[in-house]
Amino acid sequence: MDDKTKELIRQCRKIAGRHRVDDGKDFRLKDTDPGDTGHWSEGDKALGEEALAQGKIALATMQERLYAQDRWSVLLIFQAMDAAGKDGAIKHVMSGINPQGCQVTAFGVPSAREQDHTWLWRCMTELPERGRIGIFNRSYYEETLVARVHPKILAAQKLAPSLVTDEIWSERFDDIRGFEKHLARNGTLVLKFFLHISKGEQRRRFLSRLDEPEKNWKFRMGDVDEREHWKDYQEAYEKTIRNTATKDAPWFVIPADHKWYTRIVVAAAIVEALDSLDLHLPEVDDAQKAVLEEARKRLTKAKTES
Numbered sequence: 001m002d003d004k005t006k007e008l009i010r011q012c013r014k015i016a017g018r019h020r021v022d023d024g025k026d027f028r029l030k031d032t033d034p035g036d037t038g039h040w041s042e043g044d045k046a047l048g049e050e051a052l053a054q055g056k057i058a059l060a061t062m063q064e065r066l067y068a069q070d071r072w073s074v075l076l077i078f079q080a081m082d083a084a085g086k087d088g089a090i091k092h093v094m095s096g097i098n099p100q101g102c103q104v105t106a107f108g109v110p111s112a113r114e115q116d117h118t119w120l121w122r123c124m125t126e127l128p129e130r131g132r133i134g135i136f137n138r139s140y141y142e143e144t145l146v147a148r149v150h151p152k153i154l155a156a157q158k159l160a161p162s163l164v165t166d167e168i169w170s171e172r173f174d175d176i177r178g179f180e181k182h183l184a185r186n187g188t189l190v191l192k193f194f195l196h197i198s199k200g201e202q203r204r205r206f207l208s209r210l211d212e213p214e215k216n217w218k219f220r221m222g223d224v225d226e227r228e229h230w231k232d233y234q235e236a237y238e239k240t241i242r243n244t245a246t247k248d249a250p251w252f253v254i255p256a257d258h259k260w261y262t263r264i265v266v267a268a269a270i271v272e273a274l275d276s277l278d279l280h281l282p283e284v285d286d287a288q289k290a291v292l293e294e295a296r297k298r299l300t301k302a303k304t305e306s
């Protein structure tokens with residue numbers, strides 16, 4: 001690894017470290033500032049963008065190794081309030097990588113078929129294969145967020161009343177921790193991103209969806225309804241992060257009022273995590289070398305062909 005890459009990884013570790021929660025027990029959302037931009041100020045946004053470009057190049061190289069090695073998979077989970085910039089962060093950060101090694105799945109309101117299975121089922125079928133990066137735009141975490149904020153969602157889940165007790169949320173946290181441990185033990189690196197936007201910035205972004213015709217399509221009245229449950233959502237996020245932030249599957253609580261900063265932190269966290277894997281191109285053994293030599297001979301013999 002050259003010095004420039006080493007320095008980049010050092011920077012990524014520093015940036016990501018600031019926002020990583022891998023032991024949730026003392027986590028409080030109010031200790032994190034949605035307007036934070038780390039050691040950059042709005043004025044050196046251009047420097048930040050340069051850092052993001054560097055991070056994306058490193059990511060592309062690492063992804064090629066991940067794919068060639070075919071040993072690890074990477075699951076990136078994005079959760080946030082509406083308009084926090086999940087879609088934009090996914091688009092920007094992953095834009096330099098090979099689409100063949102990456103798949104994005106968005107999880108909306110479960111279908112009737114999905115409701116006939118346990119809530120983890122639809123996510124299990126979309127997990128990334130070895131060598132791939134899987135991105136979940138929302139996930140099973142909705143089961144301790146939207147389902148907790150709206151009792152009618154839980155009531156519609158076709159669970160027998162004996163299974164819906166006061167323990168249901170701690171049982172769900174338990175299931176999630178167990179599931180993520182299973183993934184980690186079997187070679188899936190799990191990173192979870194909560195894009196933390198302030199209520200004021202969400203309001204500004206919703207208003208721009210109304211004011212700017214090319215953004216009108218993004219507007220949904222339902223998003224304004226959900227905003228009225230802001231406090232409940234913040235509490236549900238805090239409890240979720242407290243109970244599911246682990247070494248195996250850390251949360252990154254990422255300030256989301258400045259989109260450029262959000263994207264840098266997401267990229268830094270992924271670069272840092274991939275660097276922790278022993279990624280390398282597969283070694284060519286002697287038998288394979290002999291095959292390559294034989295191929296070279298056959299191809300050079302044919303060089304008279306046009």
Ligand code: AMP
Pocket residue numbers: 106107108109110138139142143146147153
């Ligand atoms: P969007 O991501 O803006 O397209 O919206 C998807 C919607 O689906 C959001 O309102 C989510 O809260 C909702 N959703 C996602 N997962 C679930 C779930 N498991 N149960 C109920 N609603 C969900």
Ligand code: MG
Pocket residue numbers: 082083223
């Ligand atoms: Mg939405």
